[in-house]
Every structure is written in structure tokens, then in C-alpha cells.
Amino acid sequence: MDEDERRRQQLAVMTAAFTSHVPHNAALGLQFERADPGDVEVRMAWRPELVGNPDSGVLHGGVLTSLADASCGAAVFLAVVPPRPIATLDLRIEHLRQPRRGHALTCHAVCERITQHIAFVRATIHDGDPDAAVALASASFMIFHGLREPGPAPEVSP
């Protein structure tokens, strides 16, 4: 098995984990193009059900926010060893230009700094030309330690 094939298989395994634990990532069809600690590229194909303006076929802003949130989260998650639960604290997104109808989006997210409890991430989204970003995002994440998980206590099944 050559190096490229090994890499493809590894990305497929990581995409499976990324989508099986996060149903909405699966619903959006997110796939890793690259997945390094603190630095990931995630691809999302254009689909008609993700459109925000039926006249122009432009994807809804919320789709880009989901892509940015998921990509930034993945960059943080892969950078924290051993793995810890994380949660988005805040996320800002700027829509520089409208993504073109029918074009897949790629989000490149880079973790700029990780402290014990907080991670800072920047992300760029493009629709085919990496030099013409359609959106820029920045986000910060909480990193949880010990048994405490973000949000409500999990319900105990009967």
C-alpha cells in the first residue's frame, strides 16, 4: 500500500468518526481533506437542500457557520491530547462574497493557540479558489477536563 492510499484510508476513518459522533456533520456531508492536529481542511459539496436563496442558489449563511464551527472544532479536538470534550464559546463569521451555485466549499481551520481551558481558531472558506475566500471565521472553544462535560448531565437510560 503506497503512502497516498494509506493517507486516503486514514482520512476516511477520521471522516467516519467526525460524522458518526456528529449527526449534523453527516447531514451536511462534511469530509476531511486533511486532518492534522490543530490544522484541518473540510470539504462540503453543494446541495440544493442547503440553499438559503432559491433565486440565486447561494448556500444559506447558517450552512457556512455550521461548516466553520465543525472545522474549527475538529482542529481543536485533534490538537488536544488526550482527547477532551470541547464546546464553542463564540464564533464570528464574515461573508466576503457569495459562494457560487454548484461549487463545493472547503474550510481550512487553524488552531492559533491552546491553553489549558481555551482554544483560539481561525478559519477560511473558499469555493474552489483558495485565494478568493468566501468567508472568514474566528472562534474560541472551551476545553473540558475531568468528568464534567459541557451542558446538562447525560440522562440515564432505563
Add this chain to the structure above:
Amino acid sequence: MSEGLRARITAAKQRGEFTALAAEIPYAGFLGVSLRLDGDVLVGEMPFLPRNVGNAALPALHGGTIAALLELTAAFELLLRTEAPVLPKTISSTFEYLRSGKPQTTFAAAEIVRAGRRVAPVRVHAWQEDRARPIAAATIHFLLGAR
């Protein structure tokens, strides 16, 4: 959607029912988001759907679905309160996540900070069982009337 949009907004305002209008936006339908007038307040509503989950272990809603509910509610608030003839375009959004989104119905309501001629900042927040305990908030800047 542009064809006769103004007339359909007027009709929706009279009925206090924005679900049909929201259904013209594919991603709103994908998320299950609907909008209705509760007295004077436009309320966005997103029922729990398994595919909107972002953390299967907790489970908790995906932050992106909550962001989309906030953005849709803010955009429809502008359609309701202004004479915007087309869907406003989002310039930038800042989202704050305040509590984990439980696997249940999520609501949102918006407030126009200032409706300028070209740009309108809108504040919007989302809650679940208690409106006084928001799970997320956002400030979103929209470009008005741009084609």
C-alpha cells in the same frame, strides 16, 4: 422567491403565519425551522430532529443549527418590520453560545438595533424551555435591498 415576495410578505403578516414563506428557503426546511407571530413578536421555532445533533454523546444540538435558526429569525424580523423587497444578505455574524442545546424544541426572537438605508444590525437570541435562560445569542449585520 423575489417574484411577488412583497405581496407574500404582506399576506404572511396579515395571517401572522410565516411558515410557507420560510419553506421557500431550502435550508430552513432542512432544519425544520418555522416562524409565527406570537402577539407582536415574531418567533422562530426549530423542533428537535436527530440530524441536527452536534454531540451524540450528550446529546446536544450542533452549534451551526442554532446559528442558522438565529440568522433565519433575524432575517425574517427584517422582512416583517421593514419594506425590504428581497431577502437581506448577511454581512457578518457574531454568535455566543451560552448553554448546551438540549434535544428539544428551540425558539428564537430578534430585535432590530437600527434599520439603516443600507445596513441593519439585528440582535437575536435563542432559548428552550425558559426565555429568560437563553442558550445562544448573536448580533448579525444585514445588507438591505442588495441584488
